[in-house]
Amino acid sequence: MRILAIIGALAIIGAVGAAIFFFGGFFSVAESQDDPAIVSWALAHVRAASVTRHATEQPPASLDDPATVKAGARAYATIGCVNCHGGPPDADWAKFSEGLKPVPADLKVMAKERTAAELFWAIKNGIKFTGMPSFGLAGASDAQIWTIVAYIKSLPTTTDADYKAWTASP
Numbered sequence: 691m692r693i694l695a696i697i698g699a700l701a702i703i704g705a706v707g708a709a710i711f712f713f714g715g716f717f718s719v720a721e722s723q724d725d726p727a728i729v730s731w732a733l734a735h736v737r738a739a740s741v742t743r744h745a746t747e748q749p750p751a752s753l754d755d756p757a758t759v760k761a762g763a764r765a766y767a768t769i770g771c772v773n774c775h776g777g778p779p780d781a782d783w784a785k786f787s788e789g790l791k792p793v794p795a796d797l798k799v800m801a802k803e804r805t806a807a808e809l810f811w812a813i814k815n816g817i818k819f820t821g822m823p824s825f826g827l828a829g830a831s832d833a834q835i836w837t838i839v840a841y842i843k844s845l846p847t848t849t850d851a852d853y854k855a856w857t858a859s860p
């Protein structure tokens with residue numbers, strides 16, 4: 691019994707200590723400050739596992755269609771992705787994205803590591819505790835998001851010149 695009382699007392703002290711630490715402002719929410727490596731590692735795995743479990747919607751049509759890929763490149767360039775995730779050297783990348791932690795994912799890598807369903811879910815819903823916005827909330831239609839998924843999936847074989855040609859104003 692005594693041991694249980696000690697465990698209980700320790701739990702209460704721990705909870706009070708945590709409340710003082712977090713509500714008393716001792717925890718730093720500074721984006722400029724790195725998380726301990728183990729926290730970054732854990733958060734990255736929590737994000738990946740969550741995206742995988744939630745991504746159930748399948749593409750409505752083939753994502754290999756060149757017209758769909760092109761439409762996706764245009765949407766990527768116009769609705770803001772390029773500002774954070776970049777593109778060819780003189781694309782509309784924004785300097786402020788250097789201030790984001792975690793840094794915006796490298797979509798060439800994501801094209802290989804994520805399924806189409808996972809990319810769709812992440813773009814539609816955004817990712818908590820990162821700068822990745824929900825484009826569903828921001829008004830993009832599912833059809834438009836699928837075109838962007840098609841474009842991302844094409845990245846391993848798409849050249850800078852393709853992107854420029856596809857996104858040039860008509």
Ligand code: HEC
Pocket residue numbers: 737738741766769770771772773774775787790791792793794795797800804808809812813817820821822823825838
């Ligand atoms: C304001 C900056 C910003 C904008 C705009 C933005 N992203 Fe992101 N994105 C991020 C950040 C930050 C992450 C988190 C990095 C990570 O997952 O490690 C991220 C993550 C992602 C991921 C990886 C998701 C995963 O499974 O881990 C994909 C895919 C993605 N973004 C695609 C897009 C697309 C497509 C657009 C445009 C429709 C877009 N992003 C717009 C900042 C942004």
